Amino acid sequence: MEYSKGIKAWRTIRSARCSPESLHEFCGVFGIFGDQRAAEKAYLGLYALQHRGQESAGIAASDGEKISIHKGMGLVWSVFAHPDVMPSLAGASAIAHNRYSTTGVSDLVNAQPLVVTIDGQSVAVAHNGNLVNSLSLRTMLEKAGSIFQTTTDSEIVLHLIARSQKASIEERIIEALSFIEGAYCFLFLTTSAIIAARDPYGFRPLCLGRLGSATTVASESCAFDIIGGDYIRTIDPGEIITIDTSGVSSRHLPAEERKALCIFEYIYFSRPDSLIFGEKVDKVRRRLGKRLALEAPADADIVIAVPDSANTAALGYAQASGLRFEIGLIRNHYVGRTFIAPHQRERDRDVRVKFNPVSGVLQNKRVVVVDDSIVRATTLRQLIRLIRSAGAAQIHVRVGSPPVRCPCFYGIDISTHGELIASSHSIEEIRRYLEADSLAYLSVEGMLDVTPHGDSHCTACFTGCYPTDIAENVSGGHCSMVHMSA
Amino acid sequence: MEYSKGIKAWRTIRSARCSPESLHEFCGVFGIFGDQRAAEKAYLGLYALQHRGQESAGIAASDGEKISIHKGMGLVWSVFAHPDVMPSLAGASAIAHNRYSTTGVSDLVNAQPLVVTIDGQSVAVAHNGNLVNSLSLRTMLEKAGSIFQTTTDSEIVLHLIARSQKASIEERIIEALSFIEGAYCFLFLTTSAIIAARDPYGFRPLCLGRLGSATTVASESCAFDIIGGDYIRTIDPGEIITIDTSGVSSRHLPAEERKALCIFEYIYFSRPDSLIFGEKVDKVRRRLGKRLALEAPADADIVIAVPDSANTAALGYAQASGLRFEIGLIRNHYVGRTFIAPHQRERDRDVRVKFNPVSGVLQNKRVVVVDDSIVRATTLRQLIRLIRSAGAAQIHVRVGSPPVRCPCFYGIDISTHGELIASSHSIEEIRRYLEADSLAYLSVEGMLDVTPHGDSHCTACFTGCYPTDIAENVSGGHCSMVHMSA
Amino acid sequence: MEYSKGIKAWRTIRSARCSPESLHEFCGVFGIFGDQRAAEKAYLGLYALQHRGQESAGIAASDGEKISIHKGMGLVWSVFAHPDVMPSLAGASAIAHNRYSTTGVSDLVNAQPLVVTIDGQSVAVAHNGNLVNSLSLRTMLEKAGSIFQTTTDSEIVLHLIARSQKASIEERIIEALSFIEGAYCFLFLTTSAIIAARDPYGFRPLCLGRLGSATTVASESCAFDIIGGDYIRTIDPGEIITIDTSGVSSRHLPAEERKALCIFEYIYFSRPDSLIFGEKVDKVRRRLGKRLALEAPADADIVIAVPDSANTAALGYAQASGLRFEIGLIRNHYVGRTFIAPHQRERDRDVRVKFNPVSGVLQNKRVVVVDDSIVRATTLRQLIRLIRSAGAAQIHVRVGSPPVRCPCFYGIDISTHGELIASSHSIEEIRRYLEADSLAYLSVEGMLDVTPHGDSHCTACFTGCYPTDIAENVSGGHCSMVHMSA
């Protein structure tokens, strides 16, 4: 599935709903405490987490006395390319952030980390996720005299911290978090500590690691690998970790009745070489592919993946089905803002710039095309045409997850019913739209059987069973909005 | 006097005292309401006011529904050079800001205008001046739970507005202004109005103008000239002007016992072709030069100016003395960040890059060198060496203002005693330092005789008589701190 | 094998030998005649050929009267990102060039296409390959009064064309080509035609294609696919194609006794989805992998590739061996100039930034690692360490080509014996250096058995049998320099 990188296509859609409360954010966060080259490690951590956000990147570092910050629009390497930048980020602790979301030129104001002064103290914050009560909190805070300079959820939390009457910054943070609801992982950097918090539902992943004597936190474990560090454990839903010179301490927010670990992180979003929610992504993704082969076999010659996101599922499918795995689509990795002349705006061009079919592999073959998920189906439809034009005899689409029917309000950019082909079309209709010879999805049951946390996963995008109250986020729609914790 | 443009030299000094409360700001502001090309007019207005701030520039525009903003580091033309920028600033009202002050790479966060959401409403603000009670206000606001993202006085005022319980934004602004003390001109832009406010002392100039059916405000009248508009009047000390579709309305803050119009605006800071405080700068500056000739004649052949700031005073001196005016120093106007290799850091080089003496004019002549003011004297000392090396027989320095002895806390960047040669040296000592054959300053009395507002001027930098309480800003110093309004 | 993209690593080496005659160039060329949006097609063509050169890109377009040019350092998308660029390249014919080679800041002068005026006529040229007699030609031309502004072979040819006494530009080009020896594909653009020439040995690939009524040429057929065009045929060794409004005409340079199609294009350099030398790269690469499995089986559990270049060979190995293909290394595609702090220069860091092992796949497994070729072995050594640290029980390296023992003088950047581990080490020594459990290369015979052109391939880098006289290029070295055509 290409949608997380189909920046251009999505931009159009996003700009239509860029009111503050609907600004969803894919993000990656990284933090390190106790390393003399904290910012350099943060840079590498961001680089490993680049897939979680390509629109802006930022690092805030503390030398124990003050907090320095640099952030910019663009890929990590370009934001930090100027030789003056890294030396300006001195200190032994740092937090960092990749963001995927933009609605225009001046959007740098929304880039993270955000650094503010609260009661004389500098605090930086980086946030991954999406609050579901941000609108009411923001209105309440504005009524009470808070001013907003960004449209990020992070600023809401900073205001709540600032208004807390508690003595320590840690207690203030805990009090602030008690007001918010939704999906979040927060990293706070003060001059003397890093505080990491994961929401009680556990929507987004957050891992604890180690590099020599330094302590690290990151959205995914691949950020530890790149710096040669070790993974220790997942940070629990509702857990708040404080890292300072006296070590790592932990406390917990009140538990929620249920957990809601985002199953889409396993299906598509995280890197296959990462370990999240305590399990390796690659293993889960392969099991999805194998299960798919059992549920939806195909009379075919070869199995190919939509690269790179569906590679592992396709390998699983091939293994379980006994069909040969092949590389039938080559992906062009020299990404960047592609020049598209006005008259070239046909989607056809777009997909050809990114993918080229390997006709030697495909010719006269009955091909199983494995994709990890289908959101809008527009790219897949073009891919199928490409594959067919390369000589494939039959094309059988197999999808490593159930139909995506409902929007996500927790940070994955699947936001309106209109965009989701499965919310308004039957599988047969989708097949016809795709011009595929057959189409099958993995079942919800099959998916839950092979994912490690069963009912503790959030499956709202497939089932409409939202683990939180989402009244604030919904303006109609025909999803069966079951509030599961009720 | 070169100091307002000696960016490099001052940066060193500034970086040593960049705590929030000492961040002084030279600035220019411009606003226009009721012109379909408001942002373009604002651009030209900023261009005319470029001398008031060269470090950053910004424009906020409103189309009646939302506020757009663009700002950046650098000269006006470069900040708005990208072809996408101006079209993005749609609407019939706009405010704009030039800023002179920077402490580093990430300083863009302090650039103005600042745009925030207050109780659901977008408000932009641009500010020229310096509050004297910003530290206590900020501390108070932080205690009450406000967070600060910048170190500007503007953000303080925005917090005060946000916390006001008044109904309308205008009443909120008036209430907020009642808390602050110091030198300020504020322009606020809402989606439906521009509100302009000048402090009750009247430190900084602010003019009201007209362009067709549109209403304009600006720090100096030269910003009206560039767009082909008309000057109407000066905005009074303590006056608050509201400009909206129903016209221009005015109200006043409680009056202060005294006025304190910055006399330095006439001496150096404003453009000679501007009209400020109701009087033409050029006229005042010429009278200063004439009076100087009467007070401090010289037995000399020619009169030259330190270009360009002292040109008018030198012409006045020449006229009153009967000596011939000559152009003895050529100034290089291709400014920009000059490359200076580490080993070239001698100040000698600096002055030669900016000025070249015209030896044909100077050779064997007894020369009166007129400068508008002396702050640190380092540049002037080098200029005198240059003039002497070009063959001048005698050099008589005449200064169109009294000795600058005390720091300014109202927005002019004369901040610490240490920088002010006259705060610790006698005139004879300064003459020896300058290696001049003679040196004379204008007297305070002479200056006040020829400036239009007499005792209503602030002369604190010459006399130490501060019109406001400055306890918060002072940490020692041997100036006689007389609080004149006491 | 990572070397074509290991820009940083190679730069060090290259800078040591940047005399004009040793400046080897990987390049991609593209041309189109008869399309109203020729430059846009050329842009896309370059994009598809980006793997052949990432250092500079350029397009020259003709509108029938004049030739416009734009070129710059960097990836295609960034060179042409400015909105003014593409509209400035008007016309129905264009040639384009990607270049991999740089020796410093001012290297833009060597970027291609090169545009010159020859006898009043504008001519642009783009060149892929490397002449072996450039030094003597250059010396001869300089003696005759030619001046050189670049260090490219292209400029040599332009001088030869200029000095020809023939009447037409086409005849001049043919005469010029008769002087040069080595590997080349040239595209010439005049205001009325495109002339494409391939050297008589046929070292580099060059394909002829069609897009509607327009005619296209490109290094690889993938450049036709991206614009939705068709592949017609390979341009023959020694063939000169003239494309103008009267159609496509062909003539031939005197034939060489032998052909010398670069076998490395099949092994590593071309894209797997391309068709070159009349055969699909993917097919050949897969056969190399299968043959490798037969020649060098391994007692192992899984087969993984060094992505992405060895993917196809690994699939072939897996298929022939019956072992399961797995994705054991994840490659980070967010390339760009990676920040590497001085103290981080250990190679370990480098490889971790680019690759992450999937431990779930590798743990306790006996792993066959297939690479396409080994040049210096440094990256592979680190990869093996990474794989082992991820838990692999055994690591068996299998290489889809014979040991690279001799430098290439025809445009592939394998230039000095010192860089080639196989030129001075036995296979067992290399295995120990790699810390692999076993190591096997494909045999020369095996390779030639499965590549389509048998003895018509150049295999000099493996065998030292150079098809041309290379006396000019060699300064010692212990390769057995057999001049095969002798």
Next chain:
Amino acid sequence: MEYSKGIKAWRTIRSARCSPESLHEFCGVFGIFGDQRAAEKAYLGLYALQHRGQESAGIAASDGEKISIHKGMGLVWSVFAHPDVMPSLAGASAIAHNRYSTTGVSDLVNAQPLVVTIDGQSVAVAHNGNLVNSLSLRTMLEKAGSIFQTTTDSEIVLHLIARSQKASIEERIIEALSFIEGAYCFLFLTTSAIIAARDPYGFRPLCLGRLGSATTVASESCAFDIIGGDYIRTIDPGEIITIDTSGVSSRHLPAEERKALCIFEYIYFSRPDSLIFGEKVDKVRRRLGKRLALEAPADADIVIAVPDSANTAALGYAQASGLRFEIGLIRNHYVGRTFIAPHQRERDRDVRVKFNPVSGVLQNKRVVVVDDSIVRATTLRQLIRLIRSAGAAQIHVRVGSPPVRCPCFYGIDISTHGELIASSHSIEEIRRYLEADSLAYLSVEGMLDVTPHGDSHCTACFTGCYPTDIAENVSGGHCSMVHMSA
């Protein structure tokens, strides 16, 4: 006169005649031999000569073994702003060039210095002036097989040098120079010497100077002042200076019957603080103003200049007439590419952005406005409107040179009759166009009386008496083309 800096306005005109032979060039050149920081001195020299060319800048430096080069579009400071640039220009000798001339994006190819390899030797060249036989030379060279990569005269000379059969580079240069005719100052840099040559007519200025033990050359002496160096003498017409480790040696090209020192350098082009052709510019310019006052007195109250170019002439006029000199126009020096919206293209706006009248000076006054020269009169016409709108009672225009009636073919950008108002209008017609109360020019006789070299000056732009054969450059026109040397 504003025209040399009215880049925008002229660009339109220039683009209409950008065939190679009409590409005139204003330029500044600088060279230094024997200073360990040669490039830094060259940078400062270029900075002082910035008025001679603002479109591109370049420095070539030699460390005795190789020549490094950096050049770019834009002002000096920006071209060399990147911190890596200056350190890359190592060596004790350097030549540098400022250029004013551009026809588009890709014009960097024409920027100077140009560096080429001639017979194995690197040679850099910087050139100020314009050849009158470039078209025939170029055609001849192209016929002989030379290729051209630029449209500069410099490249022609390099080809001639390359084709010379003489033994030493110096002899080759002399032979090459014997072929060319026109206005030129050339600086050549080899790895071991700088060779400076001035054409036998002496059109353009070239000065010899000294900095410690280093030898310097520059278009104007102000470039020596900025580095703290000394002026030695003017380089003679036809003189060739060789500077190497054995010192400075001189030889001469065959003399021309007459000299033709460009009188416009004194009138407008050179800086007033420079010494050129052996005389101080300021002195000459003042004499022009005094003579103008005698020839064309005015019944007026004050004298103002069109700043800055006419300042000195206006001072002279004031002195001789006894009228008071005033500053009546303020010029905005924050130049840069001014944003001009399409609908703002009226010239009115342009002039207001650059100049503001000082109404306090002008009101109710009878004003003499001194300009140095009138080319097209469009800017002056707007200035006069501005001055009148500021309240001037009468406006008397006095011009410090005769009417410009004929194009210049020697490097000053006065190229076609159509642009020259005086070529087709009487003085009374021009006065009416200007809307001035009176208008008077200096006479040719008066001008020659007060310029130092009398008949040795070129006055072709005023008289049509061209010192060289210009058949190649002329395509009609009603100037009386008298070839004076005939």
